Amino acid sequence: MGKVGVPLKLKFTIVILALLLGSVGFYVYYAIDIFRKDKSADIYNNSLVSANQISKELNGFLLNNLKNLKRVSTNPNIGSIIKSYLAEESHLFAIEIYENKLGKWQRTQFEFEKNYTSLYDKSGNLPEIDISKNNLLKSAVHFSHNENIPGWILSYEMVPGSKILISRVKIDFLKQMLTSTAELFSAKIVDAKGISLVSLSSTNETNYKNELLEFSSQAVRQLVKKVGDSLVAFVKVDDFPLIVETFISEKKAFSAAAELQKKSIYFGTLIFSLVVIVAVLFARALTKNIQLLTQATEKVALGEFETQLNIKSNDEIGMLAKSFEFMGREILKYIEEMKEKSRLENEVKVAQLVQQTYFPKNYEKIKNIETSYQFKSASECGGDWWGYYSDDNYFNFLICDATGHGVPAALLTATASSALATMEKLADKNDLGPKRMLEIFNSIVAELEGQINLTAIAGRINMSTGELNYSNASHHPIWIIKNESEKSIKERIEPLLGTPGLRIGQHKETQYEEFSYQLKNGDEILLITDGILELENIEAKAYGQRRLIKALEASSELNPSEKLSFVMKDAMTFSDDKNNDDITLSLVKWTDQTQTRLESESNQIHLFCSKTLDPMKLMPTPEHNIVVHFEDIQHFLAKDKYLVVAPSDLQNLENKSRAIVFSNLSNEENIKILKSDDVFHLVGENSPYLFEEINLAMTSFDSDLIDLMKKGAEIKSIQLSAGDNNSDIIEKFLKNFDFSEYFESPANYLHFMALELVNNIIMHGEVSKTELSFIKSRNYVAIRVKDNVGKLDRNTIVDAIWRGYEEKTPKQDGRGAGLGLYLTYSQCNQLWINSLPNVSTEIVCLIESNKRYKKYKERITSFHFILRGHV
């Protein structure tokens, strides 16, 4: 097991912290933002309220003082009252009366607060005001900066132009007005030019002069705006040319938000730290159990299934741990069961191996006897058995089928094997025939007193004479397959019925009859158990005799071993590879030694095939005398041999005319190959008579095809001439033949092809007569036409096929429609052209024996062009 990359607890901690950091961070940001927005509105409002408050207070103060001044001036005892008035009004530090005497203003009476003036003038005196200079007559309020004693001057003209009453307001009192807002805001009272009249700071001018001058020139009474990093409010004093200015720096305004932010960070850090600690502790607790589980799985992997985890928790991990411990115990139990099952299976396998030793070789040739068998058990051990022995002159055999299958039936086959082996030993001394063989076998099985019986056939072939003696104990009869190749398999099969006796083991004293049959050279004896006939497909249809005969027909050209292999494969394909009963097929072929002609090795044809081809599809049978070699196509170049290649090999092949292309492509694709490559032989991969085709292709360089096809075939010919109703003649001619082994309409296709070829020769060609032949063999029907001109070369033929394929429409001019050869090629299974240049051209169109139209259409058409005298 590998190392842990990033530990689970680290992942867990990181995820928790990331979530916490994200959520707290977002919350703080969001809260502060809202707070700032809210605070901002509040500060704006407060700023205006403060400025307004000062403005109103100042306006009221000034109006009130001017009113008082007027009241004092009208008092008849003004001389005495000003002292008491000064004493009452603590915000005043002086009351003065000035009179104009001869154009000059002189102070005629005054009272002042010496304690206050001495703060600014060491002498404590109150300097006179220059009335004319200060222009006091034009304004009731004078905001003097130049006086030694700071303060505002309020005046009232008692007698216009000659007497004026003045009161002076303490500057400190005015500053007090501003201090009510000083805690939060800074405030100033300024004039319309921006000159600071009262301020708590030392500057005499506003910091926001431009904004103030702009405000002053406008008709608005109040304004608040952000200037730089400060919030500034301006409010005009209603009855005087004064402006109250309040301002506050943004930093100060939002100091609470900053404080909140700071505290949030502290608080967040604290929470974060706590969560880190908690997350680490929790992750450790969680992963500790997982680590224990991991260690336990490693132990289980090493085979320690009894590992205990000691996890106490009741959560999912705890449940998993309990399940894990349970699983370990169950695995141990299962292993024990598997051991027992394996022991039993091994025993059955051993039994199977032992049973296999009871069977003979799959294929054996004993003198002039060839024997082969196929066995397919329904379970591990089968209840069928096949065996034989031979001596100098006799070949003795026994086939049996125990009722049922499996181990009990298999044990009985062991008895059969032992019985035959014993008989073999006895054979030297006693002349045992099939009848005695069965009787001995029966007495042995009957002695066992078991519930299982067997059906069986015992036989003996005299290898010299071919005489077959046999006895049957209720077994499927022997089928003799006669060596009469011109007939169909159905006609060649002769079942040896006789009178079957009781089953083996049924009755101890059973007597069996013996029969005899004379084999002919090449005859085959087929022995089967009923498993193959009762084999069912998914639709519960039985394989039956009909399909068995068809399979034998299809494999009739194969040797005994391949024949049985083919039949078994066909049967198992039919049943989707499932058999409920054991199947045994045995074949014994007797060859008459006096007639045997062993072909010498010098007659063998060596066929060189590309390695890219599937060897299973190119397995020749002994009848064809062909030896197949698989090689890399590069090696072909140096050899003068027959070559079989795949379509894909063509691009790498220099001399394509020597090749036999073994094609799995469609007819359309093959037409393209014929057009683009100089190929003379193309064989459809699904040709059922592949080696017959190859054999014919390789042996037809010095004779007409029809001469080579004569063997075992029925041939009839008619003469056709231009001007006759050839279609009618051909149709009637074809009606003479039997097509019962074919799909319904091969005659229609042969009619079509014959008419196309005949028309080409006698209507569009250079001759007025031709011969049409019909060839029928066991494997095919064919029509053959021949001209005696020999003008058709390969390219002309291929171009005509190509034209039809490419255009798929008839020519609008000319004698022919330009479709005939294309349609002919598409409708036959094999198209043969045998050309002797300038002498003759022979064309054969062949349809293979086939009951199914679909198979006929699925067959990839083979093309063969033979140029006489050329390989």
Next chain:
Amino acid sequence: MSDKLQQTMNIVGDQTNIQLSGIVDEDADFSKLKGIGTKEVVFDFQKITMINSCGIREWIQSLSNLKPGIRISYINCPQIIIEQINMVQGFIPKGASVESFYAPYFCESCDKEVKILLKRSDVPQFKAPEMKCPDCGDTMDFDAIESQYFNFLKQG
């Protein structure tokens, strides 16, 4: 010359029914088709035994002589005609259709081939309909390659 092409023409209202029999070859004479004036013409191929490559040419040329706008239908097309239609272009002109045709089926139980007359509507999605053997009643196998055999239904 018994198998020479025969044509029997029958006009019912706006429809001309033409029954063809025999062989369609280079000698086939379709000159009568020029005169058809009905809106629809139905060719019955039931009795056609063969059509060769020259016959295909004659057929295609004759159809081009029909008056424009005539609706063409083929009925009872034998298997050999269907094969030619599938391999040669123009056998079914644009706008024409094969309304009924024979198709090969095979009965495993009886071990025999049966030709069944199908209608165009019997073959939706180019899948052969299930058919029972007329003798034993077992379900028969469609005995051709469906995509290949029904290819002609795309034409017209």
